[in-house]
Amino acid sequence: MSMQSPLTPLDSRSKRPWFALLLLVLFQSQSAQAFKCTETRVGGPSLYWADRTVTLVPAQSPGQDLTAEALTEAVTWGASQWTSADFRYGVECSDFTFEVASPPTADLRAGYDWHDSDKNQNLIVYRRGADHDEQGTWFFARSAIAMTTVTYVQHTGEILDADIEINDQDFRFTDCHPDEDPACDPQYDLKNTITHELGHVLGLAHPALTSAAVREATMYAAAPVGDVEKRDLAQDDLDGLCTLYPFNEDTGNCGEGERENPPPIVVTEANGCNQNGHLPMLSLLALCLFFCFPRGPRKLKKAFLLCLLLPSAFIGCFDRTTNTWENEPLAQPDVSLKQSPAANRPAPAQTAFFHPPKMVASPGRGRLGILHLHIQAHYSPIAKLTGQWGVTPVSTMPWSQDKRLWQVFFPTPVGETAQDRELALEAELQNGQKVRFVKRFTIDHIIYDEDKLTVSKKYIQPARKVRARIRNEKKILNGLWQIDTARRYWQGNFLRPSSDETVTAHFGTRRTYNGKRKSRHLGIDWDGKVGDPVVAAQTGRVMLAQNLYYSGNTIVIDHGRGLFSLYFHLSAIETQAGDMAFRGQIIGKVGATGQVTGPHLHFAVKLSNTYVDPAHILAMDFSSDPALEKNVLSQ
Known part of the structure; x- marks a missing residue:
């Protein structure tokens, strides 16, 4: 359909007829x-x-x-x-x-x-x-x-x-x-x-x-x-x-x-005439008056002409192909919607290549799933491992010196509604052979809290002159998320970047600002005093160190393999873009810059362009990291 x-244009000298205004009242949304x-x-x-x-x-x-x-x-x-x-x-x-x-x-x-x-x-x-x-x-x-x-x-x-x-x-x-x-x-x-x-x-x-x-x-x-x-x-x-x-x-x-299940599809062509008969003519005319009069021309007769022409878009003839959706058997098999759920597709044989996989951390909404994949000893070691978690790229790294054991990171969005996803991995062995691992995993349905905040109106309704700045900052950040550094900088466990242990806001909380605007809180907030030290949670390269409109003084660190950490609302930045920041190094100070209700540190973690709960990764034990044995920054 x-x-x-x-x-249509607005003539400021014209007056809208009273019945058009009445229709506007009748058709306007009842919500606030x-x-x-x-x-x-x-x-x-x-x-x-x-x-x-x-x-x-x-x-x-x-x-x-x-x-x-x-x-x-x-x-x-x-x-x-x-x-x-x-x-x-x-x-x-x-x-x-x-x-x-x-x-x-x-x-x-x-x-x-x-x-x-x-x-x-x-x-x-x-x-x-x-x-x-x-x-x-x-x-x-x-x-x-x-x-x-x-x-x-x-x-x-x-x-x-x-x-x-x-x-x-x-x-x-x-x-x-x-x-x-x-x-x-x-x-x-x-x-x-x-x-x-x-x-x-x-x-x-x-x-x-x-x-x-x-x-x-x-x-x-x-x-x-x-x-x-x-x-x-x-x-x-x-x-x-x-x-x-x-x-x-x-x-x-x-x-x-409510959204309904779609019926089968029938494509009909009738000399370019639209065959849709879902809306009665009276409703079309009323909708036409509603949409056209607010931008109505100066003379009433022109408005009526427009209202007669608009419904013709639904019932008149145009020199173009139109389609209808009808609840009838399929007229042409080649037009049918053929669905083949991934769950019903047979997975390739994989037990001959790999040991049973070990789930280190099960996937959940807003969580980081971690899988250990170990190839059998009589096969060549893995030279390269890539894959997808649904449509999201995974992050992989060798987890043994002989490269037979690999660790796979796969993030799940906080708003995920699916009960499970397919993890599909492709391994290229050192002898050139390629093998696949495909398995569906259940997603833990984690429920997050709700919170109400009051902030300055300038952050809810920024002035038009500020919006250009916001757009430019968004472009800068979007550019960072496209970077996928092959080198892994991080080693071992992650550190809490704040010296204060008091958490004032958790990850995943649905927030309402000034009783109106809603969003997700995609990080952790730790309490603190202005000037308290902020350290790098892990080793990586500083990709951004500047003031942004919403997040204030901001630092973004690339830890490699698609993993980033973010530090918001700082009172001072003590590093610069391009520098290496090492685990535990002071990179800034707690502050209250940007959109805040008081001094604190907002810390976020992003993998494959998906925010995950920082508390989850901070609690993980990576002491078996083989990179610690070599004391190098990458494999």
């Missing part, structure tokens, strides 16, 4: 939240992407006033807003990511094509009048600035494809900012438009006007000429993002209905 979300999610139908579940990394493809055709390069730049800008907006309260509150791919060699047709999967790219493209080529024609109401078409599964809300078409026929787009260019005369800002439409792509709708502050949201349904402020997200936008895609947790459902 496809849904279109129009973006200002953001609004797009539902599959009235009373249905909200839309969502199953894969939280979504690729966007800006087309290469130029617009009337702007180039194709300007479109790519605007898409990159908008993508960065939604991607970098999730670094909240010193930790991520969302792990949704937009990526921007290279433009295609030719413009693609918007919509979803079951027969040619290569065409199903999330396209962003300029559209013009009928004098343009067929694929570039603007099909929708001429009062709409842009239109986002989303194809999704009605029963579950899963998004399959999303395309943004920009009305380059009736609007003049600009890409400049008066603060950066005094000669700038902004019209309809392209970055504003793209950032707004990308919110529709990820599943957000126009928020209800519950307060004057909602008007500042990027997703608010008004786009006055010259507005460039909505390039940056507001708090309402962030709340919607983090509610739909909470960090390391199941996708949120802010619709009224």
Whole structure:
């Protein structure tokens, strides 16, 4: 099923008719939240992407006033807003990511094509009048600035494809900012438009006007000429993002209905006419009034024209393939969803190669699983060991001098809901032979506490001028998590970095800030006085030592093999990026910088881009580490 979300201009001199306002009241969400999610139908579940990394493809055709390069730049800008907006309260509150791919060699047709999967790219493209080529024609109401078409599964809300078409026929787009260019005369800002439409792509709708502050949201349904402020997200936008895609947790459902099991799929084509009959015409017209009037044109008759055209997106004919989801037997076997659960797949024979594995630490939510894998004596030693824990890369290291015994680290996200996962390892032996170990392990379902905090409003609703800094800091940290140093720096047991043993906040706690914003606490907080020493928990290379907006004076140490430790809110930093920090070495002092309620040390551990409970790794006994015998930093 496809849904279109129009973006229309705001004429500040017009007055909205009273019945449009009445419809707005009738249809607005009953919850206190200002953001609004797009539902599959009235009373249905909200839309969502199953894969939280979504690729966007800006087309290469130029617009009337702007180039194709300007479109790519605007898409990159908008993508960065939604991607970098999730670094909240010193930790991520969302792990949704937009990526921007290279433009295609030719413009693609918007919509979803079951027969040619290569065409199903999330396209962003300029559209013009009928004098343009067929694929570039603007099909929708001429009062709409842009239109986002989303194809999704009605029963579950899963998004399959999303395309943004920009009305380059009736609007003049600009890409400049008066603060950066005094000669700038902004019209309809392209970055504003793209950032707004990308919110529709990820599943957000126009928020209800519950307060004057909602008007500042990027997703608010008004786009006055010259507005460039909505390039940056507001708090309402962030709340919607983090509610739909909470960090390391199941996708949120802010619709009224439950997600259902999808029926079999039938693909139908009827001369490009949409056969969807899920919503009655009256409901479509009411929804049209709700979505269109807040960005309504000056004359009422134009508003009614738009409201007649929008439902035609559901019942009218367009020169494009449309798909329906019907509860009927499959018409074409090759279109069926064939599922082969990993649990039902036979594992390769492995007992001949390995001793029974030893689980040193069982996997659990927010915990580090540790497995010892020992190859039989009559086989060649292991030269290299790699693998996956579900979709997460594992960290491996030799755990004996002869490299027959290996230790495997595999982290589980704190929000994991699965009962088990598959651990798949591939060993390359020193004689060139390759063998595999595959086994499913149960995940301990650990329950974490909840906590309520009050912090400065500037950290809950940062000023727009601060958001650029937050975005840049998020990019820096994201770059660090992509580093996978082959060399292992750490040896033996880990040290508590704080001299104070009093724990004031545990790992995994769900936090509510100022009675509104929720997130996870992904580290341990130890009490302390300003100036108390902070030591490195293990040996590693300092990758970052600087002040960040949320975490204050911050140090990040790379211990190798995908393992990092983080130290927040320091009053002083006594090392610098590039230095080696040795286990027990003083690297800083306890402080109260960044978003804090008082002086303390926040300590976090991250493996394979997944936060794990620091208390768990601090309690582990690594005294049998073979590196201690050689007294070297790596194998």
